[in-house]
Amino acid sequence: MRVALLGGTGAFGTALAVRLVQAGYEVVVGSRDLERAAAAAAEVGAAGATNVDSVRDADLVVLATKAEAALDTARELRTAIGSTPLLSVASELRFTPAGVFPSGSAASLAERVQSELEAPVVAGLHSLAASTLGADEPPEEDAFVCGDDAEAKALALELAGHLVTGRALDAGPLASARALEGLTAVIVNLNKRYRGHAGIRVTGLP
Amino acid sequence: MRVALLGGTGAFGTALAVRLVQAGYEVVVGSRDLERAAAAAAEVGAAGATNVDSVRDADLVVLATKAEAALDTARELRTAIGSTPLLSVASELRFTPAGVFPSGSAASLAERVQSELEAPVVAGLHSLAASTLGADEPPEEDAFVCGDDAEAKALALELAGHLVTGRALDAGPLASARALEGLTAVIVNLNKRYRGHAGIRVTGLP
Numbered sequence: 275m276r277v278a279l280l281g282g283t284g285a286f287g288t289a290l291a292v293r294l295v296q297a298g299y300e301v302v303v304g305s306r307d308l309e310r311a312a313a314a315a316a317e318v319g320a321a322g323a324t325n326v327d328s329v330r331d332a333d334l335v336v337l338a339t340k341a342e343a344a345l346d347t348a349r350e351l352r353t354a355i356g357s358t359p360l361l362s363v364a365s366e367l368r369f370t371p372a373g374v375f376p377s378g379s380a381a382s383l384a385e386r387v388q389s390e391l392e393a394p395v396v397a398g399l400h401s402l403a404a405s406t407l408g409a410d411e412p413p414e415e416d417a418f419v420c421g422d423d424a425e426a427k428a429l430a431l432e433l434a435g436h437l438v439t440g441r442a443l444d445a446g447p448l449a450s451a452r453a454l455e456g457l458t459a460v461i462v463n464l465n466k467r468y469r470g471h472a473g474i475r476v477t478g479l480p
Numbered sequence: 481m482r483v484a485l486l487g488g489t490g491a492f493g494t495a496l497a498v499r500l501v502q503a504g505y506e507v508v509v510g511s512r513d514l515e516r517a518a519a520a521a522a523e524v525g526a527a528g529a530t531n532v533d534s535v536r537d538a539d540l541v542v543l544a545t546k547a548e549a550a551l552d553t554a555r556e557l558r559t560a561i562g563s564t565p566l567l568s569v570a571s572e573l574r575f576t577p578a579g580v581f582p583s584g585s586a587a588s589l590a591e592r593v594q595s596e597l598e599a600p601v602v603a604g605l606h607s608l609a610a611s612t613l614g615a616d617e618p619p620e621e622d623a624f625v626c627g628d629d630a631e632a633k634a635l636a637l638e639l640a641g642h643l644v645t646g647r648a649l650d651a652g653p654l655a656s657a658r659a660l661e662g663l664t665a666v667i668v669n670l671n672k673r674y675r676g677h678a679g680i681r682v683t684g685l686p
Contacts, residue, residue: 306483322539371579372628373652376659392482406684415683422578446579446669453666456659460624463652477621478612479676 276300277433278332278358280325280347281339283314286363288406290338290399290437291318297436304328334429335360337387341367344383348390355393360428361419361433362387362451364401365458373463376456382452384420397451398422398431399437400458401474407437415473416440418457420450434467440475482506483639484564486531486540487518487545487551494570495614496544496605497524503642510534512513530562540635541566543593547573550589554596561599565632567625567639568593568603568657571664579669582662590657602627603657605643606664607680609671613643621679622646624663626656646681676680 277294281287282303291314294301301320308324315322322328325347329335335355339347341364348360348362364383366377377383382395398419406413417434419442421427427444434442445454457474464472483500487493488509496617497520500507507526511517514530521528531553541561545553547570554566569592574581583589589676591605604625612619623640625648627633633650651660663680670678 295558322670370653373656375653375655378586413684420666420669443665443670444673446673447576447581449581450662450666450669451578453659453662456656456662460626460651460656460659463626463656464649464682464685467650467652468685472685473683474679476670477679477681478619479670479674479678 275333276302276331277348278302278304278328278335280304280335280337281326281343283310284338284340285404286407287338288314289404290320290336293407293412293437294433295319302328302332305443306309325351327404328475329358331357334433337362337364339364344387345390348387352391353376355391357393357428359423359424360387360391360393360395360438361430362395362397365400367453367459367462374459376459382451385448388448394421394423395427395448396423396450397454398430398434400454401461402437403471406473410471412437412439413473414439415443416446416476420445420448420454422448430445443476481539482537484508484510484534484541486510486541486543486629487549489516490544490546491610492613493544494520495610497526499613499618499643499653500639500667501525503510506518508534508538513588522539531557535564538564540564540639543568545568545570547571547589549560550593551596554648556594557665558597561597563599564601564634565629566593566597566601567636568601571606573665573668580665582665587616587650587661588657588661590661591654600627600629600632602632603654604640604661606660607667608643609667612677612679618643618645619679620645622682623648624651624660626651626654626660628654
């Protein structure tokens with residue numbers, strides 16, 4: 275399966291690329307800048323391409339840009355992405371002296387990305403951190419995916435299952451992204467307060 | 481320590497009352513209806529009172545009404561509550577054929593409750609369910625509390641620590657309630673999808 279990784283030159287994207295290549299995915303790291311994409315891709319054993327080229331022939335597009343760039347990137351690539359399923363992983367955070375705030379928007383970033391695209395959008399991986407994802411061993415955590423399109427969600431759940439030793443869990447409709455994106459803020463607050471690398475495990479499921 | 485439990489006649493409130501009485505808290509179950517409060521309180525070994533009377537002399541008020549009643553209850557009790565810290569535990573959920581949606585409001589219910597009160601508001605316990613909280617043994621989960629007032633948060637964290645075998649975790653500022661309230665929707669979706677009783681454990685903290 276071919277995965278286009280938009281924003282694959284960042285810390286989270288790079289860690290994700292490493293895990294996906296290890297899992298046997300054909301990964302194309304996308305960037306606005308071809309040289310930057312090629313350099314980042316070479317480090318992880320993937321191919322590099324411009325954003326537009328990276329999404330051609332992809333089975334799944336992972337939108338792993340910074341949150342600020344997510345909507346513009348989706349808008350610019352609307353035609354190139356077409357109907358290829360897209361997994362949105364970014365969370366809007368606001369850093370304040372009192373702590374990290376979740377987004378102040380009622381709609382999640384993923385729902386706003388969906389409004390820019392024809393493709394089915396799913397969201398997930400928000401509770402995974404670059405630091406633990408990029409470690410030698412996969413993190414002992416679960417991963418969440420949500421979405422309204424069953425086939426797109428199945429692709430994303432399969433991908434997520436390769437990233438953790440725990441389970442890839444279907445967290446319901448795309449609207450659940452409001453909670454999952456906010457969970458990133460909770461995790462950053464926990465990391466600051468307890469000086470750790472927080473992840474999530476779900477108990478009580480058969 | 482004296483805890484006023486507003487909405488303590490519901491399933492979650494009753495389960496919470498049982499645990500708090502077991503933990504040695506002096507619990508006053510509040511309801512609009514004195515007879516209902518007295519009946520519910522008698523079942524769990526607590527005292528019963530009208531809402532207004534229950535919050536007098538309380539060290540902590542737990543707002544455990546249904547989400548739809550939370551704002552009105554806070555507004556009506558503004559004077560009676562005064563500056564007594566309040567813990568908001570409800571989550572707005574919207575049940576749809578596609579699954580359970582988190583709130584469509586940008587601000588959390590707890591932040592809106594805060595805007596009705598002089599008292600410091602903290603939020604928490606959103607990942608705990610009446611079914612597991614009311615079981616014979618405390619759930620093997622962690623519990624989250626967030627808030628902007630350090631003293632109020634400390635009271636709520638102490639209370640939360642008596643409810644689970646895991647940890648009571650400080651999830652940051654009151655704005656984190658946007659995520660924690662949404663987490664209830666994720667948990668209900670997980671329970672529907674996997675037919676379980678999902679709870680949360682945080683990994684990676686020292």
